[in-house]
Amino acid sequence: MKDNFPSVSRNNETILQAFYWEMGETGHPKEEENLWLLLTQKAPELSEVGFTGVWLPPANKAMGGKKDVGYATYDLWDLGEFNQKDTVRTKYGTKEELESAIKILHGNGIKVYYDAVLNHRMGADSTETVKLSLNSPDKPGQTILAWTKFTFPGRKNKYSDFQWNWQCFDGVDWDEKTKTSGKFLFEGKSWDYTFIRDDDYLMGADVDYENLEVQEDVTNWGNWIINEIGFDGFRLDAVKHIDPRFINQFINDVQKSSSKDLFFVGEAWIEDINTLAKFLDTVNNDDLKVFDFPLRSSFEDMINGTDMRTLQYTGLVNKEGYKNRAVTFVNNHDTNRDGKDPGIYKRKYQAYAYILTREHGIPVVYWKDYYIYNMKNELDKLLEVRKYFAYGPGYEVDNNDEDVYSYVREGLEEVEGDGLVLMISDGESGEIISKRINSGQPNTTFYDYTGHVQGKIITDERGYGDFKVRKSENEGWSVWVPVIKK
Numbered sequence: 001m002k003d004n005f006p007s008v009s010r011n012n013e014t015i016l017q018a019f020y021w022e023m024g025e026t027g028h029p030k031e032e033e034n035l036w037l038l039l040t041q042k043a044p045e046l047s048e049v050g051f052t053g054v055w056l057p058p059a060n061k062a063m064g065g066k067k068d069v070g071y072a073t074y075d076l077w078d079l080g081e082f083n084q085k086d087t088v089r090t091k092y093g094t095k096e097e098l099e100s101a102i103k104i105l106h107g108n109g110i111k112v113y114y115d116a117v118l119n120h121r122m123g124a125d126s127t128e129t130v131k132l133s134l135n136s137p138d139k140p141g142q143t144i145l146a147w148t149k150f151t152f153p154g155r156k157n158k159y160s161d162f163q164w165n166w167q168c169f170d171g172v173d174w175d176e177k178t179k180t181s182g183k184f185l186f187e188g189k190s191w192d193y194t195f196i197r198d199d200d201y202l203m204g205a206d207v208d209y210e211n212l213e214v215q216e217d218v219t220n221w222g223n224w225i226i227n228e229i230g231f232d233g234f235r236l237d238a239v240k241h242i243d244p245r246f247i248n249q250f251i252n253d254v255q256k257s258s259s260k261d262l263f264f265v266g267e268a269w270i271e272d273i274n275t276l277a278k279f280l281d282t283v284n285n286d287d288l289k290v291f292d293f294p295l296r297s298s299f300e301d302m303i304n305g306t307d308m309r310t311l312q313y314t315g316l317v318n319k320e321g322y323k324n325r326a327v328t329f330v331n332n333h334d335t336n337r338d339g340k341d342p343g344i345y346k347r348k349y350q351a352y353a354y355i356l357t358r359e360h361g362i363p364v365v366y367w368k369d370y371y372i373y374n375m376k377n378e379l380d381k382l383l384e385v386r387k388y389f390a391y392g393p394g395y396e397v398d399n400n401d402e403d404v405y406s407y408v409r410e411g412l413e414e415v416e417g418d419g420l421v422l423m424i425s426d427g428e429s430g431e432i433i434s435k436r437i438n439s440g441q442p443n444t445t446f447y448d449y450t451g452h453v454q455g456k457i458i459t460d461e462r463g464y465g466d467f468k469v470r471k472s473e474n475e476g477w478s479v480w481v482p483v484i485k486k
Contacts, residue, residue: 006388006417007416012391014050015055019367020336029372035056036092036100039104040100040104043101043107047109047110051383054110055235056113057069059080064085066085066090071117071237077159077160080093081094084155111233112231114225116235118242119238120206121150121164129143130145133185144178146176146186149165162217170200171184171206172205192209194241200243209245222253223258232263234265247283248285265288265291265327267290289324291329295315296329298311300344302351309402311405312405323359329355329364332366336368347476349378350425354424357382357422359392365379381479385481388418389411391409392419393410404427405424406421408440419440419482420480420481423467423469424476426476443461444458444483446458446465446467448480452469452472456483
């Protein structure tokens with residue numbers, strides 16, 4: 001603990017997304033070509049600044065071998081151990097290096113989460129002739145040559161002897177016989193039940209989760225990842241395209257296999273708050289959290305200026321009954337790609353200040369923002385605020401307006417010197433705005449931890465003080481924290 005900082009018994013949860021799409025490619029840092037080794041080096045500094053968990057990329061062998069980001073799932077059981085897809089290692093390293101990284105991260109108090117791509121398979125070892133359903137969207141009743149035979153010859157049945165064929169899938173998007181693409185539903189199959197009707201098919205060979213052997217193999221793999229490899233939970237990719245009944249069963253079975261309190265977050269790309277809540281209701285498992293895409297939509301609105309008052313009720317993180325089911329974020333590997341979508345590129349610090357000081361939700365910091373876009377120094381200040389000051393009940397103030405949003409954390413009764421007053425602005429005039437705010441802490445001296453506004457503020461006997469923020473894109477966030485008495 002730093003000198004003259006509040007002494008809290010347990011840190012707030014904070015996750016680092018430890019990768020981005022182009023990681024390890026030409027033009028990016030050389031050290032990132034071996035992510036598992038890099039994480040072993042960075043573990044102490046990540047722990048020191050306040051990260052309690054890291055979300056790793058898909059660690060299994062994918063169709064593109066060592067150049068594949070990991071989302072084209074080939075063999076879940078190959079974590080960089082077998083010569084498959086012309087490589088032993090994955091894009092990020094070997095299984096041995098991965099296990100070493102997990103051990104070192106754990107030794108630094110950091111949990112490790114696996115990005116599980118369970119919706120589809122790609123890169124089959126051979127083709128099969130498959131007749132299509134009369135209900136197939138394309139080529140109904142015809143026969144195609146489908147890439148659906150997965151025998152994993154390099155693994156030689158180690159860990160699992162289950163081999164996949166067309167009966168493990170509902171359909172594919174490619175006919176090798178005619179070299180044509182389409183949406184092909186197999187005979188005797190129907191698209192799996194999904195949250196949004198007819199939203200099962202996404203890409204590749206679509207896994208049939210009504211197949212009991214498939215359910216067993218995937219669940220066995222989940223248990224192995226947790227209990228043998230040492231992960232502490234999962235990010236479930238494209239979860240709204242998978243049968244919610246299987247998701248519920250998978251979570252229950254894997255959690256039951258472990259004495260650890262596991263973490264599960266689903267990527268359900270739904271930007272409407274009520275629909276996202278309904279998705280959680282449909283899965284019906286209290287252990288599942290979801291990424292707060294509705295909140296991120298509000299951060300997108302903030303790029304060009306928005307009514308800042310909306311921040312008090314936007315997002316799943318502010319919906320009663322669901323606040324603690326939200327995993328909040330600003331950018332990720334899907335929303336930010338080189339040469340394509342920049343994602344949120346303005347007022348990004350304001351967005352991070354919001355999620356890192358909030359009472360509810362588990363915030364995620366994006367590696368590319370932290371290390372590649374040179375935001376580390378300023379984000380470290382916000383991470384320290386979260387680690388040392390962002391405690392106690394949170395509440396909205398009564399004088400938010402179109403340009404300035406403020407939020408208060410009262411601090412814990414048993415801890416001296418925690419709590420905060422957050423102020424963020426979407427203005428650009430450069431002027432300093434003052435707001436009379438009840439900090440919940442009477443007769444207390446505060447200073448702006450970000451350094452954007454100089455001087456100190458002393459609250460009165462009721463806890464009120466005149467707190468300030470600058471109307472500026474580059475400095476328009478201030479976090480006022482108590483001065484610790486020496």
